Amino acid sequence: MEKKSLSKIKLLLIILIAILILGSAIGITLLCITYDYSFLVLFFMNLPFSILIYYSFYYLNKHFENKQKASKTFLISVILRFISILLSLVLSFIFLYFTNKTTMPSILYILVPVILMTLSYVLGVVIK
Numbered sequence: 001m002e003k004k005s006l007s008k009i010k011l012l013l014i015i016l017i018a019i020l021i022l023g024s025a026i027g028i029t030l031l032c033i034t035y036d037y038s039f040l041v042l043f044f045m046n047l048p049f050s051i052l053i054y055y056s057f058y059y060l061n062k063h064f065e066n067k068q069k070a071s072k073t074f075l076i077s078v079i080l081r082f083i084s085i086l087l088s089l090v091l092s093f094i095f096l097y098f099t100n101k102t103t104m105p106s107i108l109y110i111l112v113p114v115i116l117m118t119l120s121y122v123l124g125v126v127i128k
Contacts, residue, residue, distance in 0.1 A: 008127060012054070015123060023047070038101055038109045042092055046113040049088040050120040056080040057124030088113045 027040035056077040092113045096102055101109065 008058075011127060012123075015127075016051070019050075019119070020047075036106070038096070038099065038106065039112060041095060042109055042112040043116070045091060045095065046088045046116045049084040049113070050116040052084045053081050053117060053120040054124045054127075056084075057121075057127075085117050088117060 023043045024040075027037075027043055030039045031037055060073055060077040089110075092110055096107065096109060101107065
């Protein structure tokens with residue numbers, strides 16, 4: 001059992017490093033081409049929420065032996081995911097509003113947290 005969880009941690013670290021490298025490369029490319037730092041800020045601002053969503057899937061998978069603990073764990077993980085997604089989107093909108101990027105081409109940066117949250121959901125379901 002210990003070896004299986006260790007391999008999951010290694011897989012998570014490899015995936016996290018790949019996401020960091022890919023997101024940083026995209027952000028630096030956009031920064032060099034358009035001189036707009038919004039992608040990088042939104043990416044690094046929403047990455048902790050994405051990790052928290054993945055962790056909620058990992059935490060949910062740990063306590064299914066005891067029925068009472070399983071129901072509490074399920075409720076906690078669902079609330080944690082909901083709060084993470086809501087807080088991520090609200091902070092992204094606040095950042096875009098205060099940097100005056102709520103016009104049409106720049107508002108598409110709101111897709112950054114949506115893509116990160118979707119990616120963490122998929123990883124959480126697949127790897128859990």
